Amino acid sequence: MSPCPSVSLFLIFFLTSLQAASADGGNTNIIDETCKKCTQEDPNISYRFCVASLESNPDSHHTDLGGLGLISIKLLRHNMTHTRSYTKKLLKSKKMDPFIKACLQDCLELYSDAVSTLKEAIRAYKDEKYDDTKINLSSVIDASTTCEDGFAEKDMASPLAVRNKDAFQLSALALSIVTMYSRSSY
Ligand SMILES: *[C@@H]1O[C@H](CO)[C@@H](O)[C@H](O)[C@H]1NC(C)=O
Ligand SMILES: *[C@@H]1O[C@H](CO)[C@@H](O)[C@H](O)[C@H]1NC(C)=O
Ligand SMILES: *[C@@H]1O[C@H](CO)[C@@H](O)[C@H](O)[C@H]1NC(C)=O
DSSP states (O other): OOOOHHHHHHHHHHHHHHHHHHHHHHHHHHHHHHHHHHHHHOTTSOHHHHHHHHHTSGGGGGOOHHHHHHHHHHHHHHHHHHHHHHHHHHHTOSSOOHHHHHHHHHHHHHHHHHHHHHHHHHHHHHTTOHHHHHHHHHHHHHHHHHHHHHHHTTTOOOTTHHHHHHHHHHHHHHHHHHHHHHHHTO
């Protein structure tokens, strides 16, 4: 007549382990899941790059898809801000091929525009204006490719190649996550 103690003990044990499982594995899963989807939708994004980038921000471990969208835009802004400073530093060196110098100056302008565009993208995203966010992110993707195209015109090695590749993938990633999130929130 009394409730079976082993059943309730079992239940307590079961519920506790469920909770532990979601606390531990729950958000590794959202990074993994999101990166798999992004890679499927855009072959320009590598799975490893996606996971490594998102995991570089500790907040990624306890957020949802909407949160990952904001994190990815902020990662990109941070990245581009650094690349802009690095380009400024390169431009200070005395002896430099005038063609390379002109390219670097163009890139610097592109990055400066991209950083301010990303500020608008973040504001639009927080206001839930996802179409505006996507337009802004698309123009940022173009910044890294346009910068690289400058050097390619004369077959010159770009001193910014690695950074542009990172920025290209990060912006494709941010656009992909925002697109996915905007679809899910209608
Ligand atoms: C991948 O990158 C190329 C080069 O920028 C672009 O033309 C293409 O549209 C991208 N693919 C997707 C699925 O976005
Ligand atoms: C830019 O992003 C890439 C990929 O996440 C990362 O490897 C690199 O360290 C970042 N650079 C800066 C300066 O944040
Ligand atoms: C961001 O997108 C909005 C909406 O299309 C646009 O009005 C705005 O000019 C864009 N900002 C930049 C800096 O491109």
